[in-house]
Amino acid sequence: MKIGSRLIQFSICHPKIVTTLMVLITLALGSLLVKVHVDTDPENMLPEDEAVRVYHNLVKKEFSLYDVVVLGVVNDKDPDGVFNPDTLGHVQELSEFAKTLQDPNDPEKRVVASEMIAPGDVDTIEQAGPGQVRFQWLMAKAPASREEALKIRDSAMGNPLLNGTLVSEDGKAIAIYIPITTKDFAHQVRNELLKKISAFKGDDQFFITGLPVAEDTFGKEMFVQMAISAPLAMVAIFLLMLLFFRKLSLIISPMIVAMVSVIATMGLLIGTGNTLHIMSSMIPIFLMPIAVVDSIHILSEFFDKYQTIKDRRRTIEHVMDQLFMPMLYTSLTSAAGFASLALTPIPPVQAFGIFVAFGIMLAWLVTIVFTPAYVMLLKEESLANFGAAIQMTGPSKKxxxxxxxxxxxxxxxxxxxxxxxxxxxxxxxxxxxxxKIQINDNPVKWFTKNHPIRVADKVLNSHFGGTYEAYLVLEAKEEALSPAQTAAMLKEKLAALPVAQSLPSLLNQAIQIVDESSKTAADSDQLLNVVENKWLIRQDASADADYESWSEFMDTLAVVKNRGQIFKNPEMLRYVARLQEDMNRSQVVGKSNSVTDVVKKVHQELFAGKTDYYRVPDSVNAVAQCLISFQNSHKPDFLWHFVTPDYTKANIWVQLKNGDNQGMEKVVAEVNKFMSANPPPFTIEHKWAGLTYLNVVWQDKMVTGMLEAFSSSFVVVLVMMIILFRxxxxxxxxxxxxxxxxxxxxxxxxxxxxxxxxxxxxxxxxxxxxxxxxxxxxxxxxxxxxxxxxxxxxxxxxxxxxxxxxxxxxxxxxxxxxxxxxxxxxxxxxxxxxxxxxxxxxxxxxxxxxxxxxxxxxxxxxxxxxxxxxx
Missing domain, CATH: 1.20.1640.10 (Multidrug efflux transporter AcrB transmembrane domain)
Known part of the structure; x- marks a missing residue:
């Protein structure tokens, strides 16, 4: 304890110097707080180069996806639900208002108006004659009559892409999906929408939710709460110490130790370039109890011994001699516990652990240096009525x-x-x-049950497919084939056609062209193009009876030609449909949308809207026709949310009814189980993206990382205890x-x-x-x-x-x-x-x-x- 003894003696002999130095250092570090940069994005719990985060951003870019604020309008009093002129008028007004939202201080933070999903921004798909479809806005303007409103209802509910996503199946609710450029704009969007909504009258109820809203709002409210809760906690601690020690001048010391520790630690955190994240915002809450603990031990011992020794210097020397080693080791063990968080794979948690550990050791240093100095600054006579002997002069006073x-x-x-x-x-x-412990988290559940965001989450998820989003991306992994391999594949598929048995001579002609062309083709693409041209010539010159057979050959050629473009292939699209059906049976998934749904709906309308034709057509060319027809809509680029232009990647938009980790993990497991039991017709790779999935990854890494860190720190503390007690x-x-x-x-x-x-x-x-x-x-x-x-x-x-x-x-x-x-x-x-x-x-x-x-x-x-x- 030689170094400790010298520090304590220096403090006792030079209390003013110690106090002045402490104040100056605290002010210097506290001045760095003005450089604070707030980051409330939970996505930053993962390093920027984390594989799942990199892939998530890649998917957003490839499929033009944005984080979404969900605004729900519910009317359960009108017999027609939300499909009445007044409610739809509010919906239209809110949609147009939302498109204008932009951060005045940062133009990059805005609503992406062109990607909004609202009644006035989506198409209805209708039959327009034999083999033709017509696209028109679902709600070009707010309806003026009940009949117009009900027509909008029927059109929306007749479109599987919209039913359960844009409108609820019971007709009581409509959702507006508002895409934003950055998640940290979500809270601002919510506030602006609430201001606009406050002017509306009637029976409509408005709810705003979505993970970006929950996460951004939580971040904002957390910092406000920190500014309220931390001071309230300090006031409560102050009053309790006053109750125990009955000496205002003495109990100020622990308060000063706590404030110095918090200010200096937070100042150093900000000064070293760290952002103020959700985790680091809780440093004061964790640091204050630990900073006060040692001071209470000192006060309690001083309280018991002062009236016996009756000299503040000798009393504080005795107290510090008794408590120095226990306080040192308790501080070291506490610091070790938090420093172990540096072993977790989550950067904000690492910073949290390191700086709390620093704050603990700083609190210890301030306690052993400043507390003796503070006692020496008090006048001896001010302690005349302080101590246990004064309060307990006999058994009856105990x-x-x-x-x-x-x-x-x-x-x-x-x-x-x-x-x-x-x-x-x-x-x-x-x-x-x-x-029996369940590892689970959900950012929406960070709010109390009666919080507007949590209420909105419950209401909207009861009406729609789900406000939580995840993206299941399927990617073709077919190997490139040589001309000979391609020729062999084409001949194999031709031989499997019914015409191979009925017209073998015609089949032989087609195969002969394939064999001749494969000898001179430089690659598979050239081979298929040459074969296609020669077959077209034969088809044009063929008799009427053979024309259909050549058409079958051409369809087969299209299958092989588009082999890499597997998401034009009927087999693959049907597989996607079965996968969606399996997911939709889950209690977690409320709905899913994919390119298959687009193809099936367009195909249905090409055949007079008959329900029997709501299916994937039988040929690649028919699928291509459906996709080309969709390109005539008002928003042709909407297709690229579900498939890449080269048709080698598809995105299934999965809507989940809750954002619990366990729910997302259950869906992932079910998809893996389905794909293992039902191998796809082509070689594909599947990966997940989306905020709900991202939350699962970082929360799992954090929890498991903390468990590992705690285990290692437990061993470290045990070793320290063995060394301390020898x-x-x-x-x-x-x-x-x-x-x-x-x-x-x-x-x-x-x-x-x-x-x-x-x-x-x-x-x-x-x-x-x-x-x-x-x-x-x-x-x-x-x-x-x-x-x-x-x-x-x-x-x-x-x-x-x-x-x-x-x-x-x-x-x-x-x-x-x-x-x-x-x-x-x-x-x-x-x-x-x-x-x-x-x-x-x-x-x-x-x-x-x-x-x-x-x-x-x-x-x-x-x-x-x-x-x-x-x-």
């Missing part, structure tokens, strides 16, 4: 806490075996609960409260069905720091007291005086101090509040009940060295 701890000491000593039996049973039950047995003993707390807390999580999500995962690091803190203080003081008393029965009585009071006060101050978080409108803040209280209570009780019981049973092994020295 506080309720002291009386409770005295009874607890007797109980732990006398009922040690019972305590251990109950602990073992509790651990076994907790382990069962841990096995004993394997004492080191293992120090880990008991942590192990019991972790098992109990996470066992309860499993039993109550609480998802193991982002906040819960992060709190595991806090558990490690706080639980070990109490154990170190208790065990280190136990060894000190035993050396003095030479008897555990005597030592336990003293241990349940000042040391136990300090731990109890810490538990109460931190647990109760963070109850303001329970009133927050954001679930992660509520989670932090509940878990902080639970962690403090569980670790405090484990330290003061289980450890004394274990020491009672193991005392002859634990105190061997002390007994040997005594003898």
């Amino acid at each position: 506080s309720w806490l002291a009386a409770f701890l005295a009874r607890l000491a007797r109980f732990t000593y006398q009922q040690a075996k019972l305590i251990i039996i109950v602990t073992v049973v509790t651990l076994l039950v907790s382990l069962y609960g841990i096995h 004993s394997l047995l004492w080191g293992l003993l120090a880990m008991v409260p942590l192990s019991v707390t972790i098992a109990l807390i996470y066992g309860i999580i499993g039993f109550i069905g609480k998802d193991y999500d982002m906040p819960v995962a992060v709190l595991s690091s806090l558990t490690l720091g706080l639980a070990v803190d109490f154990a170190i203080h208790f065990l280190e003081r136990t060894r000190m007291v035993y050396r003095k008393t030479h008897s555990w029965s005597a030592a336990i009585k003293e241990m349940f005086e000042e040391p136990a009071r300090a731990i109890s006060k810490n538990v109460i101050v931190i647990a109760v101090g963070f109850t303001p978080l329970l009133a927050a409108p954001l679930m992660p803040y509520k989670t932090v509040g509940v878990f902080l209280a639970s962690i403090m209570a569980a670790s405090g009780l484990a330290t003061m009940i289980i450890l004394p019981a274990l020491i009672t049973l193991l005392q002859k092994y634990l105190f061997k060295n002390e007994q040997r020295q005594t003898n």
Whole structure:
């Protein structure tokens, strides 16, 4: 402790210099806060070069996809639902208004008007005569009569592409899909839409949701909540310390330590070029309880000893001598717990862990340097009425806490075996609960159940196919063929035609042309072009009876020619349809759309709209005709959302009814199962993209990364405990409260069905720091007291005086101090509040009940060295 002793003595001798330096350094680091750059995009939880993120952005670019704000209009009072002139008028007005939205400070942040999906921006597909289709706007203008409104309803519901996506099947709701250039514009779009909606009257209800809205709004509200909750928590902690120590001038010290630690840490975070992310915004919430813990230990010891020593310098020297090593090791273990997060593959979590670890060690340094200096700045006479001796002058004056701890000491000593039996049973039950834990998260569930976004999510997902989006991309992986291989494939397909049996001579003519052409063709494309030209000549010169047979040959040639363009092939399109049907049977997927749906709808209208023709046509050429017909629509580029222009990649737009990780993972598993059981007709590769899938990846990486980091830090802390106590047995003993707390807390999580999500995962690091803190203080003081008393029965009585009071006060101050978080409108803040209280209570009780019981049973092994020295 030589270095520590010198630091403390310097602080005691030069309190003004220490205080001035601390203020200057804090101001210097605090000044860096003005450089703050806020980033609320959860996508940045993954590195920019992460494979799934790179692919997600590639898919968005290839298929011209954008993040979407979903605006839903519901009318369940009108007998015609939303299909009445007033409601459709509101829908039209909102659609046109949304197209104009743009960030005045950044023109790149805007609504992509050309890609909007709204009644006035989509086509109806209708029959326009034999072999022809007509495209016209679903709602070119708001209807003036009920008849016009109902006609719009019938047209929308008759189009499978729109039914369940744009309009609800019950006719009670319409959705407007508003694409935006960047996700961080979503909250602004929502606010502008709400302003516009506030002027409307009538029975219409308006709901705004979508993952971009949820994520961006959460980010904005989280920073507002941080500015409210953190100060409220500090006020609560301040009042509780005032209740315990009754000296305003002294309890200001822990407040200063906490503020200096938070300001300096956040300033350094911003100053080193880090963005203020959702994770890093929670640094103050995590840092404050840890920063205050050591100060409460010092105050509690100072409170007990001052009236006995009656000299502030000698008292603070005694206190710091007693607590220096325990505080150092508790800070190191807490810092190790958070620093282990640097091992996770999530950059914001890495920054969070590193800077919380820095803040913890800074708080320790400020505590041991500034607290003695602060005490020396107080006048001796101001402490005349301070201390335990003043408040407890006799047995009748004994506080309720002291009386409770005295009874607890007797109980732990006398009922040690019972305590251990109950602990073992509790651990076994907790382990069962841990096995029931479900790893799951959903950004929309970060809001409380009555939050407008969560309400909107529930309402709209009950009406539509789903407001959560994922993209299943299928890509052709057919190998290039030589002219000889292509010729062989073509001949094989020709031989399989019915005409091969009925007109073998005609087939031989076709095959002869293939064989001759393959000898001189430089590549497969040249071969097929030459064959096509020669067959056309033969077809034109053929008799009427043979003409249809040559047409069949031409269709077969088209199949081979478009072999790489598999998403023109009827077999492949039917396979996609079966895959969609399988997904749609899932309870998670509400609807899916693909190029197959476009082809089937156009094909139906080419045949007078008959339902029997709502299917994939039988030939490549017929599919091509459907696709060409669609190109005559008002939005021909809409097709490229589902297929690339070379028809080698297809995108299935999957609408999910919830954004839970488990739901998305279930869909992924079902698709894998279907494709394994039903091999596609062509060699393809399938991959996922979309925000819902991206969230699954980063949340899974974060949770598993934190579990691995916690495991490694647990081992590191165990080694530190063994080194601190210079004993394997004492080191293992120090880990008991942590192990019991972790098992109990996470066992309860499993039993109550609480998802193991982002906040819960992060709190595991806090558990490690706080639980070990109490154990170190208790065990280190136990060894000190035993050396003095030479008897555990005597030592336990003293241990349940000042040391136990300090731990109890810490538990109460931190647990109760963070109850303001329970009133927050954001679930992660509520989670932090509940878990902080639970962690403090569980670790405090484990330290003061289980450890004394274990020491009672193991005392002859634990105190061997002390007994040997005594003898």
